[in-house]
Amino acid sequence: MRNIKMVIQYKGTKYAGFQKQPDQSTIQETVNKVLSQILQEEIDVIGSGRTDAGVHAKGQVINFFTSSDIDCGRLKWSANSLLPQDIVIKKSEEVDKEFHARRSAVSRKYRYLVLNRDYRSPFWGDYSYFFSQDLDISKMRKTSPTLTGKHDFSSFCVAESKPDCCIRHMKSIEISRENNLVCFDFEANAFLHNMVRVMVGTLIRVGTGEIKADQMVEILEAKDRKKACATAPAHGLTLMQVIY
Numbered sequence: 001m002r003n004i005k006m007v008i009q010y011k012g013t014k015y016a017g018f019q020k021q022p023d024q025s026t027i028q029e030t031v032n033k034v035l036s037q038i039l040q041e042e043i044d045v046i047g048s049g050r051t052d053a054g055v056h057a058k059g060q061v062i063n064f065f066t067s068s069d070i071d072c073g074r075l076k077w078s079a080n081s082l083l084p085q086d087i088v089i090k091k092s093e094e095v096d097k098e099f100h101a102r103r104s105a106v107s108r109k110y111r112y113l114v115l116n117r118d119y120r121s122p123f124w125g126d127y128s129y130f131f132s133q134d135l136d137i138s139k140m141r142k143t144s145p146t147l148t149g150k151h152d153f154s155s156f157c158v159a160e161s162k163p164d165c166c167i168r169h170m171k172s173i174e175i176s177r178e179n180n181l182v183c184f185d186f187e188a189n190a191f192l193h194n195m196v197r198v199m200v201g202t203l204i205r206v207g208t209g210e211i212k213a214d215q216m217v218e219i220l221e222a223k224d225r226k227k228a229c230a231t232a233p234a235h236g237l238t239l240m241q242v243i244y
Contacts, residue, residue, distance in 0.1 A: 001065045001097070002067070002094055003063055003064075004064055004092060004094055005099060006045075006062050006076070006090075008027075008031065008087065008089050009057055009058050009060070010057050010060065010086055012055045012056045013054060013086070013126050015027050015054075016053045017052050017053045018050050019047070027047075027060075031083070034083050035064065035066075037082065038078050038079060039066050039068045041068070045063065045064045046063050046064065047062050047101055048102050048105050048108065048239075051237075054234030054235045056237070056239070057238060057239040058238055058239065059090075059109075059240050061105070063101045065097075075092055076092035099244075106243050107242075107243045108187070108191060109185065109243070110185075110186045110238065111185050111240050112183075112186075112232065112236050113128035113182070113183055113184075113236050113238075114129045114135070114181070114182040114184070114236060115128040115131065115181060116133075116134075116180055116181070118132050119132075124181070127238070129233050131204065133208050135204065135207035140203045140204075140207045141175050143206045143213040144175060144203065146213075149169070149170060150167060150170075151170070151220060152223055153166050153167070153170075153220075154166040154225065155198075155225055156192065156198040156228055157193055158192075159225045166192055166223070169188060171188055184196075196237060197231045197233075197237060198229070198231050198232075201229045201230045201231050202216070202219065
């Protein structure tokens, strides 16, 4: 059996997330069907992480096992000819049998975009959160180091899906602005459900002045989802890269 690794990109707007779900269109199920058709065997891909409904990816990583001897380049070409326009395979290669898209990863990078101006965009609408209030970038940058390092991030996780351990290592948070787009870049060893989106939602309120910078410590230490702010919409989030 061969272990095939792929880097895939997708626009998550029309999908109920990455992970397959009964009676819903998902990225995993769509890719499974195409690969199974080409390879003439049942394929069930493993993803590096479960992106939520509406979340996009530029660097999602999957792997699967196959008995086929098809060339990886030809497999990529064949799959892209059958996949819908909003899913594409960027790279395909054979890897060691021990490689696992999720367990072998050492960190993930996510980017969240906020369109910060007084009118919507017909072009950025599916990829950014439109927010018309003024945002103070310096305040958000000053606050973000509070969230870096190894912490219990219970305050930034959906309460209903909170795992037994909510400790994660946030390696970096960078906040930048280019014209009207505010960019939040996060890198961590792993993320909790909605973790990035809750962080962005809370940092935005720091940027508007509704939350003071020193309150972020209290929110983090509370380990209580109710202390953080509203979850930012899914469509502004993109999985950028998985590092191995």
